[in-house]
Every structure is written in structure tokens, then in C-alpha cells.
Amino acid sequence: MSSFFRSMGRASRPKKSPTHPSLPFSSGSGSGSGSDAALAAYAPASPGSSTPGKALYMCNPFIRSALIKGSFKTIVALPKYVDEREWLAVNLFDFFNNLNQFYGVVTEFCTLQNNPTMSAGVGLDYTWIDQNRKQVKLPAPQYIDYVMTWVGGLLSDEATFPTKASREFPPTFSTTSKHIYKQLLRVYAHIYHAQFAALVHLCCEGHFNSLFAHFIAFGAEFGLFSFREFKGPQGAPYPGVCDLIEKWVEMGVLGDEVLR
Numbered sequence: 001m002s003s004f005f006r007s008m009g010r011a012s013r014p015k016k017s018p019t020h021p022s023l024p025f026s027s028g029s030g031s032g033s034g035s036d037a038a039l040a041a042y043a044p045a046s047p048g049s050s051t052p053g054k055a056l057y058m059c060n061p062f063i064r065s066a067l068i069k070g071s072f073k074t075i076v077a078l079p080k081y082v083d084e085r086e087w088l089a090v091n092l093f094d095f096f097n098n099l100n101q102f103y104g105v106v107t108e109f110c111t112l113q114n115n116p117t118m119s120a121g122v123g124l125d126y127t128w129i130d131q132n133r134k135q136v137k138l139p140a141p142q143y144i145d146y147v148m149t150w151v152g153g154l155l156s157d158e159a160t161f162p163t164k165a166s167r168e169f170p171p172t173f174s175t176t177s178k179h180i181y182k183q184l185l186r187v188y189a190h191i192y193h194a195q196f197a198a199l200v201h202l203c204c205e206g207h208f209n210s211l212f213a214h215f216i217a218f219g220a221e222f223g224l225f226s227f228r229e230f231k232g233p234q235g236a237p238y239p240g241v242c243d244l245i246e247k248w249v250e251m252g253v254l255g256d257e258v259l260r
Contacts, residue, residue: 055240057196057205063247065206072217073255084222085169088177089161091218092184096151098211099184103144105202106195115140120189123237140190147183154180181224188212189239213253216245220258227259 056062068075078087103110117125118140127135128143138146154160160176162169170176191199191208199205219225231242248254 055193055196055243056200057192057209057241057244058247062196062200062205062209063244064251065209066213066253067206067210068214071255072214072253073221075214076218076221085173088173088222088224089169092177092180093155093161095184095211095215095218096148096155096180099187100148100152102199102204102208102211103148103187103191105204106191106198107141109195109198110141110144112139112141115190115194118143118186118190120186120193121237121240121242124239126186126190140194144187144190147187151180151183178224181219184215185219185225185230188215189241192241192244193239212241213248216258217254220255220260225258 076091078084116139117137118127119125125137126143128138128146130136154176158164158167160170160173192212196205196208199208216225220227227242227245231238245254245258249256249259
């Protein structure tokens with residue numbers, strides 16, 4: 001049942017919170033006078049401000065920085081003869097590992113002092129459900145550590161993500177996949193909101209943009225992502241990356257289906 005899954009290297013155990021992994025960053029991404037000018041013009045909101053400056057990831061040239069040109073539709077499409085659950089599993093495994101590597105790059109900038117809440121937009125702080133089923137606000141480093149530990153544990157659990165041919169995916173696999181996707185999405189949203197400047201200084205915003213666009217396109221294709229649910233009710237605080245997703249649709253980077 002999981003031969004394709006094994007062939008993609010899923011059997012290796014996911015690692016937690018790496019620091020400074022070697023990533024093949026392109027020398028042109030984020031460098032040059034255009035980038036310097038955008039960084040100089042960037043005016044983030046002060047803590048508690050209700051009128052933030054324009055988000056750095058919405059500025060040129062960063063909003064256009066990418067490694068992939070063309071449609072993500074081909075990349076996310078289910079390959080012929082591959083079970084959909086295996087395709088979901090192997091992609092969630094890859095998204096987790098790639099995001100974990102990027103977080104390892106910016107982890108020294110994500111501190112208790114700089115990020116006392118898991119913020120993803122002006123007035124928006126994500127909460128964690130504790131053992132008493134109560135919503136609690138956590139510092140971003142602690143929240144992300146909980147997410148990565150939880151997701152890593154699920155990916156390593158043979159009963160949830162089977163790698164042996166004799167084992168079947170559990171009936172709860174679809175629900176579990178949606179929960180994993182939701183939490184990883186929150187980590188993306190926080191990094192864009194709070195650590196994108198660090199990615200720019202490290203010249204890897206093109207890699208991160210391409211990974212996030214791939215993540216959104218995949219989620220929309222397989223029912224893991226709902227833009228309306230992610231953005232929330234009109235007038236309420238919403239994740240800043242919603243503006244980025246809408247702009248990428250306008251630019252043709254993502255298809256209209258991601259906004260449904």
C-alpha cells in the first residue's frame with residue numbers, strides 16, 4: 001500500500017528544529033539596489049500599532065522572488081497510478097521537512113522577547129489548546145516547537161503514516177492531514193509576518209516564496225486549504241499572507257481556485 005511512499009524516502013525520521021542547514025540559496029535572490037531600497041523603505045508597525053506599514057513580502061522585488069516559473073498545477077497534480085493518500089502523505093512529509101529547515105534558519109530571530117505571541121497579522125494571535133482543552137497564548141518559539149514536535153511525531157507514527165506494504169492508512173487519515181496542514185500554515189503565516197526580513201537578508205526569500213506557493217496550491221488541490229476559512233469573517237483580524245495569496249492570484253502565480 002505504501003511502496004510509492006517508501007520510494008520517496010518517507011521512511012527517514014523527521015528532524016526537529018535544525019539550526020542553519022545548508023540550503024542552495026541563489027545568489028541573485030534578495031540582493032542588489034532594488035532590494036536595498038525596498039528594505040530601507042520598509043516600515044513595520046510598532047507593537048500594538050493598528051496602522052502598520054506595508055508588509056515587506058508585499059513589496060517589490062520580494063513579492064516576485066521565486067525559483068519556479070509557470071503553473072503549480074502540474075507540480076501538485078496526482079501522478080498516474082499513485083494512491084491519493086500516499087501522495088498526500090509524501091507531500092506533507094516534504095512540506096514539514098522543508099519548513100522545518102527554513103525555521104532553523106530564522107530561529108535565532110524568533111525569540112521570546114521579539115515574538116511573545118504567535119502572531120500572523122495585526123491583532124491576530126494564534127492560540128494553542130492545552131491539556132485542559134483551554135485556548136492559551138504562547139510565545140511563537142514555544143508554539144512552533146509544539147507544532148513541529150507534534151507533526152514530527154505523527155509523521156513517525158507507523159499507525160498514522162504507514163510505510164510498510166502490509167499496513168493501511170487509518171480512517172482518520174484525511175482529518176489528521178487537515179490538522180497538520182492547518183498548523184503548518186500557521187507557521188508559514190508567522191514567519192512571513194515576523195521573520196521575513198531575516199529571510200531577505202539571507203537571500204532566500206525566493207526559495208521560501210516558491211515553497212509557500214507550492215504549499216497553498218497543493219492544499220487547494222486536495223481540499224486541505226480553504227482561503228475563506230483561513231482569512232476568517234469580514235472585518236476581523238486576518239493573516240497578512242492572505243494579501244500575498246490574493247496578489248499572487250492576480251499575478252497568475254496561483255490559480256483562482258485557491259481563493260474558493
